[in-house]
Amino acid sequence: MQKNPKQLACVSLALGAVAAAVVIAEKTSVYPAAARPNPAAPAQTDQTIRISAPPEKVWQVLSRVNQWAAWQPDISRPHLNGPLQPGTSFDWKTSGLLIHSTLHTVEPNAALGWSGRAFGSFAVHNWTLTAQPDGSTAVRVKESMEGWLVSLLQPVFQKGLDSSIKRWLARLKQQAEQA
Structure with missing residues (x-):
């Protein structure tokens, strides 16, 4: 089954949003040094x-x-x-x-x-x-x-x-x- 260009664009947009969210989560995560x-x-x-x-x-x-x-x-x-x-x-x-x-x-x-x-x-x-x-x-x-x-x-x-x-x-x- 072929996907139409609109479906492909939506999937690409969704994957891009997920990738951007991952990058933001990783870049903004702060972990304080801890010994316990x-x-x-x-x-x-x-x-x-x-x-x-x-x-x-x-x-x-x-x-x-x-x-x-x-x-x-x-x-x-x-x-x-x-x-x-x-x-x-x-x-x-x-x-x-x-x-x-x-x-x-x-x-x-x-x-x-x-x-x-x-x-x-x-x-x-x-x-x-x-x-x-x-x-x-x-x-x-x-x-x-x-x-x-x-x-x-x-x-x-x-x-x-x-x-x-x-x-x-x-x-x-x-x-x-x-x-």
Whole structure:
């Protein structure tokens, strides 16, 4: 079935309006730097795993940002742009998104946190390592995601965030326990 020129013009106009709205939403989005996940964000997760390794060993794996892709196949091209310290940025790709993040917390063997933005989204991500009496480590991850795209596709982002963090924790456990 052929579309007439008026239908094509209407479709083109509608697509142009959507594209303009996306560009405006992206250009006008402001995300304040934060060290704590936003409890009102549309997508959030809080997960914990027990790793049979001391915090020092877990930290050794987790804090080597440039090596994440070696043990976490969901991540590609991680690059820390300076020393591992608050204020240092890093770039990485996960789930098809190129992300620019900045470290806000670096406490060796205890905590690592960053915030970062990608197209239509902003996340605050915190890892906490807690030594256990048996020599293992409890690793807790809290993350919030917000932004115009996260709000628009909240169920998709929530499901993706939960499953992504679950995989990260499982792979961190595997890597730290074999190291």
